Amino acid sequence: MYSSLVISQSDGRPMYLQIMEQIKQRVAVGEWARGDEIPSIRQLAVALRVSVITVKRAYLELEREGVIVTQHGKGSMVAHDPDLSPRLYEQELTEHLDHAARLGALLGLRPDELTSRLKRAAQRLIKEHV
Amino acid sequence: MNSISVQFEGVGKHYPDFTLDNISFELPTGSILGFIGPNGAGKSTTIRILMGLIHQDQGAVRVLGHSMPEEQAAAKLDIGFVSEDMRLYGAATVGWHMEFIRSIYPRWDQPYAASLLHRFDIKPQQKIRGLSHGQRVKAALLLALARRPRLLVLDEPTTGLDPVARQEVLGELMAVLADEERTILFSSHNTLDVEQISDQIMFIDRGRIIDSDDKESFLDRWRRLRLVLSPDAVLPRFSGIVGVGGSGLLPVLTTNCFEPRMVSECRNMGAIVQAVDTMTLEEIFVANVQSRREGNLV
Amino acid sequence: MNAAMVKRLIVKDWYLQRVVIIGSLVAGALSLAVIGLGGKPGFILGLILLVTVLIGVGAQLAVATMVFERKEQTLSFVMSLPISYKEYTASKILGNLIIFLVVWLTLLCGSLGAIAISPDKPFGLVPFVAIMATEILVSTCLIYTVALTTEHQGWTIGAIITGNLALNGIGYYVAHIASIARGMEGHSVQWSPAASTLLAAEFVLIVLMLGFTFLFQSRKKDFI
Numbered sequence: 043m044y045s046s047l048v049i050s051q052s053d054g055r056p057m058y059l060q061i062m063e064q065i066k067q068r069v070a071v072g073e074w075a076r077g078d079e080i081p082s083i084r085q086l087a088v089a090l091r092v093s094v095i096t097v098k099r100a101y102l103e104l105e106r107e108g109v110i111v112t113q114h115g116k117g118s119m120v121a122h123d124p125d126l127s128p129r130l131y132e133q134e135l136t137e138h139l140d141h142a143a144r145l146g147a148l149l150g151l152r153p154d155e156l157t158s159r160l161k162r163a164a165q166r167l168i169k170e171h172v
Numbered sequence: 173m174n175s176i177s178v179q180f181e182g183v184g185k186h187y188p189d190f191t192l193d194n195i196s197f198e199l200p201t202g203s204i205l206g207f208i209g210p211n212g213a214g215k216s217t218t219i220r221i222l223m224g225l226i227h228q229d230q231g232a233v234r235v236l237g238h239s240m241p242e243e244q245a246a247a248k249l250d251i252g253f254v255s256e257d258m259r260l261y262g263a264a265t266v267g268w269h270m271e272f273i274r275s276i277y278p279r280w281d282q283p284y285a286a287s288l289l290h291r292f293d294i295k296p297q298q299k300i301r302g303l304s305h306g307q308r309v310k311a312a313l314l315l316a317l318a319r320r321p322r323l324l325v326l327d328e329p330t331t332g333l334d335p336v337a338r339q340e341v342l343g344e345l346m347a348v349l350a351d352e353e354r355t356i357l358f359s360s361h362n363t364l365d366v367e368q369i370s371d372q373i374m375f376i377d378r379g380r381i382i383d384s385d386d387k388e389s390f391l392d393r394w395r396r397l398r399l400v401l402s403p404d405a406v407l408p409r410f411s412g413i414v415g416v417g418g419s420g421l422l423p424v425l426t427t428n429c430f431e432p433r434m435v436s437e438c439r440n441m442g443a444i445v446q447a448v449d450t451m452t453l454e455e456i457f458v459a460n461v462q463s464r465r466e467g468n469l470v
Numbered sequence: 471m472n473a474a475m476v477k478r479l480i481v482k483d484w485y486l487q488r489v490v491i492i493g494s495l496v497a498g499a500l501s502l503a504v505i506g507l508g509g510k511p512g513f514i515l516g517l518i519l520l521v522t523v524l525i526g527v528g529a530q531l532a533v534a535t536m537v538f539e540r541k542e543q544t545l546s547f548v549m550s551l552p553i554s555y556k557e558y559t560a561s562k563i564l565g566n567l568i569i570f571l572v573v574w575l576t577l578l579c580g581s582l583g584a585i586a587i588s589p590d591k592p593f594g595l596v597p598f599v600a601i602m603a604t605e606i607l608v609s610t611c612l613i614y615t616v617a618l619t620t621e622h623q624g625w626t627i628g629a630i631i632t633g634n635l636a637l638n639g640i641g642y643y644v645a646h647i648a649s650i651a652r653g654m655e656g657h658s659v660q661w662s663p664a665a666s667t668l669l670a671a672e673f674v675l676i677v678l679m680l681g682f683t684f685l686f687q688s689r690k691k692d693f694i
Binding site: 220223224225226227229241244245246247248249251253255257258259260261262263264268272275276312 | 472475478482485486542543544546547549550551552553554557691692693694
């Protein structure tokens, strides 16, 4: 089940971030349920053919964010935190907004123009889902 | 249980035209060390000293608790070694080699050997002479893996392999690491392989270890800052910058000890920070070697 | 010294050189048959054949097992095994010497047997035969010493040539030592002091060369 994580070498982001993101997604969509045991660092490293230290780092960061809980000698599991899913994308949204702001600046857009384009994008998404 | 599998302390070796100088490092049990360096930098010499095949002029080498080269016979009972220049006996078959190695190593794992044969697509009745380069490398690797060594030492194991064979080999190396008591040291000039599976990384150039750290710290420390300068601004200068590239108004700074304060320092000096790029291991390696050779880093 | 490892290495070399080994044993047997055919021509022809086989197998095996190990880059495979220079050197010398001694003893026994069954019983030849047979052993040990310590084909061929020249030179020299030459014509074995000294010197030389080989190998700092 965990070998279904796909790590990309051409994705510019560090591998540990990719692993974190994909685990968060698994948790967000409920594939990895709260309280579920998750693979050990070594198991996941072997399955992904990625170094142990990279997976260890991803787990440490996920633990710090409260996504997973690691108990010594017992392995790791998904945290019982009920607010888990919505909180996961907070940081990613900030990053994307920063990126949009940078692109906007490159295109010479004023802040209010940027806001209105964001509004339009949001409305488009709502329409598509209806 | 000894938690350090390989230990070098101030190891040196002098040749008329090459010197391996003051090599020191430790390899913890259960991890993979990727050893990177240009051709002729001293990777093979270091590895041969580790194996006791070359005797160091000074310094101490301990491998799996054994002092090298004196106790090499005992140490090598637990080591699987494959080097790029190692050849098997051309006139003999793969099966004969397997039988030979099996007679020597008590932990030889026949079912594992059989499954490796299958996965590597090699037949025991094939003569070594009739194998392709990739198959020969995989045959040598099979002989090293199936003896279930506590330490795998691989000198350029993926050189000359096609992409499929490379991934197979990397996959088998990772599978070895599923057991926490096993340790791998492998050298490569293919930084992609090293970046993918290594825990520890060591750079060597011109007979000296120029940098060594765990991989995550390595990737975290190195950043490229893309700046935009106004015509009257001066190039920000502060410690930790090991290289300056780009053009006059669009400089690119390379640092090996990135901290977020660097971005604010650049801004304070009147520069616009356009981007802070992470770097691949290959870029880090090249930047590292260049800056050392230029004397920016000592 | 790990005797089991030495044995495995010897068996490995024998297996890899099985064609040469079996070939030389067959050729040795054929030479004996020629000697057995009787008559002086048969004796001389068989002896020449046997000496040729002996020198051939000594040189061929030494080059194939000692020099080619490096040349064919199998040395790093062998040295990655749980052995030190001691096991490696011992396996090479013993493995080669055992095969060589089989053919060598065949030669020695064949020649002595031929002397014994010859109608005019030329037992006076025995010291000469012993000295010459041992000389061939000396020449072969010289090849081992040079092949193992240099692992270089050129030097080894040099040693082979030197050994052959020495064989002829010493043959001539020994046959012209008055005390030995006198005895050769006789019908009984006569060990002159010169003959005993020569034979002893040859054995000392063999021990010295093999001892030097082990000493040199133990001081080698770069095995690959």
